[in-house]
Amino acid sequence: MIKRLVLLFLALSPFLAYAATGCDLNDPDRDVKRLFPTSTGYKTSYASIQKSGGKATLAAVEKALGDKFGGLYETIDAPYTIYTIYKGNSVIGYVHGVNQKGAYGGLQVFLALDTKGKITGFYYQKLSSKNAAKFKAAAFANQFTGLSLADFATLDIKTGKGTGKAALIKNPSTATDKDFLNTLRGVKKNLVLMNVFIYNK
Amino acid sequence: MPTISGIAYKNLRRKRIRSILTILGIALSTWVLVSLLGFNRGYENSLNKDIDNLGFQVLLTAKGCPYEAATLMLQGGQGLRYMPENTVDSLRADKEVEELTPMLMQTVFDPGKGEEGGVVGYLGIDPATYPKMKPYLTFREGKWFSGENSMEAVMGFESAELEQREVGDQILIPGKNVEVTVVGILNRSGTQDDGTIFMPYKSLQKIFGVQDKLTSVGIKLKKTANINAYEEKLYTIPDVQVVSIAQVKNTISNLVSTARVMVMSIAIIAILIAMVGVMNTILMSVWERFQEIGIMKSMGATTSHIFRLIWLETTILCLFGGIIGSLLSVVLAKATGALIRYILPYSPTGSLIRIDAPLVLESMGIILFIGLLSGIYPSLRAARIKPIEAIRSSEGEL
Secondary structure: OHHHHHHHHHHHHHHHHHHOOOOOOOOHHHHHHHHOOOOOEEEEEEEOOHHHOOHHHHHHHHHHHOOOOOOOOOOOOOOEEEEEEEEOOEEEEEEEEEEEEOOOOEEEEEEEEOOOOOEEEEEEEEOOOOOHHHHHOHHHHHHHOOOOHHHHOOOEOOOOEOOOHHHHOOOOOOOOOOHHHHHHHHHHHHHHHHHHHHHOO | OOOHHHHHHHHHHHOHHHHHHHHHHHHHHHHHHHHHHHHHHHHHHHHHHHHHHOOOOEEEEEOOOOOOHHHHHHOOOOOOOOEEOOHHHHHHOOOOEEEEEEEEEEEEEEOOEOOOOEEEEEEEEOOOOHHHHOOOOOEEEEOOOOOOOOOEEEEOHHHHHHHOOOOOOEEEEOOOOEEEEEEEEEOOOOOHHHHOEEEEHHHHHHHHOOOOEEOEEEEEEOOOOOHHHHHHHHOOOOOEEEEEOHHHHHHHHHHHHHHHHHHHHHHHHHHHHHHHHHHHHHHHHHHHOHHHHHHHHHOOOOHHHHHHHHHHHHHHHHHHHHHHHHHHHHHOHHHHHHHHHHHOOOOOOOOOOOOOHHHHHHHHHHHHHHHHHHHHHHHHHHHOOOHHHHHHHHHOOO
C-alpha cells in the first residue's frame, strides 16, 4: 500500500511541483553530493523576505538588485529553501535556488556557495530556451565560479554592463537572447537574498 | 341581518388570543412546509448544477490511452493512442448527447526540465465547446484563443506560476521549437486543470503531425439520459474505453432521493401537527359555544348554517395562518438556507432554498385543504347539537 502511495506521489510530482511556490532541489541527496562531493550531510531551512524584515528588507533587496520584484514568484512572502551543507559538524557551504522569469518559461537558477559567499557551482535546474544546450554548457557555468555578491554589485542586470568581474561573463547565446540577462538577474538575486538570509544575518 | 361570514369573523375576534395562537401555529406549519418544499427543490437544483459544473459526464478515449495526468506520467508521457476525429460526428448524432468536446493530449520530452529532463503535456481543446463544458474555469487574466488554428495557449494557474508566464509572454514547445503566445491565465480551480497548458486541438494536430486524430472526447449527456445504458452503447465502438462519472451521479441521485424522503416525512409531520392543532382549536370553540349554538338553532339556524359557520371559521384561521407562514418562509429563506448549510455535512453551491409563487400557492392550497379537512369533524359535531340538549346543559349553571 505504502509503495503504491509513493509511486502515485512520484507520478504526480511533476504536477504537484506546480503547487510549490519555492525553489527546491529535485533530488537533494544526489544534487548536494554532486555540488559538494566531500559533504556528509545537509540541513534544509526556509526563509522569506517577509520573515527577514518585511518591506524594509524588500526595498533593500530591490536596491541591491537594481530592479523591482514582480511577477508571481517574486512576492514578499515567497519561501526560499536553503540547504546548509555539512562535513561532519562543520558547515562547508550552502545551496540555494531562485525562480527567474525566462524568455520562454521559468528558469530555476541554483548556486552552490562556500561559507564566505563565493560561488562554487552554478546550474539551471530548469530552463526553457532554444539555446538551452549553450546555457547549460560547463563553459558558461564555470564563468560564475569564484564570484561573489561584490562582483555583481555594479552589474546592471538590464544591460549586463558594470565594472565588476560579473560584467566579464560572456553570453553563450546570441546577443538578442534575453535569457543571458535573465540568468544574470537570477544569479544576482540569488546572491542578494543569500546575503540577507545567511551572510549578513 | 348578520351574514355567516360576519358571525364567523366576530366569533374569532371574541377569542382573540386563542385565534392568534392558532393562526401562529398554522403559520409555523406553513413556514416549515414551504421551507421544506423549497429546500427539496433548491437542494436538487444545486446538486444538479454542481454535476453540470463537473463538466462532461463521460470521457471516451482510444483504448489504452492514458486519460489523466497521473497515468500519463507513470507511462513517462508515452502510450498515447488515437481515435479518428470523425468519431465526434457519429457521437453527435445520438439523441442522448447534449454536448461534446474533442480533445487531443500531446506530450513532449523537455531536456531543460530538471537534471534528466521531464515530460511536458499539452491539452488540445476545442475553444467553441470546451469552455462551456467547464464553466468553473475562470480567467485571472486574458481569455480563450482567438481562433481554432491559432498558436496560442491558455495556462492553468499552477503551470503559469511555475513557468512565470503572463498574458503576452511566449512559451516554447521543446523539440518542435514552436513559439506559442500565452493569451490567458486561469484562476486556481483546485483541479487537474490548474497544471494544464491548453491549446487549440487543431493547432496541436499540426504541430505534432497528428491531423484528424484525437485522444479523447468529453461527452455531456442530457439530464434524462441513462448514463449506464449510454456507456454500454459506447462500448460497441471498436477500440475505445469509457470513463464515466455514472457512479458519482448515482451517489448524488441517491443523496437527493434520501433527502427527498426525509423532507417529505418532516413535511407530513408538520402538516399533521397543523391539522391536529386546527381540529383541537375549533373543537374547543364548539364545546365552549355549545349553548350558544343550541340557541342559534332554536332561533331558526339550520344544521347547514352551523356547519358552514364553523367551517368558515376554520377556513379563515387557515387562510391567515397560511399567508403569514408563507411570508415568513420567503423573508427567512436566506437565514433558513444558511442554517441548513451549517448543519449539513455537505451542501452544494448556490441557493439551497428555492421559493417561488407556484410553490407558495401550492403550499397554501395544501394548508387550506388540510384545514378544511380538519374542520369537518368539529363542524359536524357543532351541526349535530340539539337545541334542547344545549339549553338543558345550561340549567345546572343557573
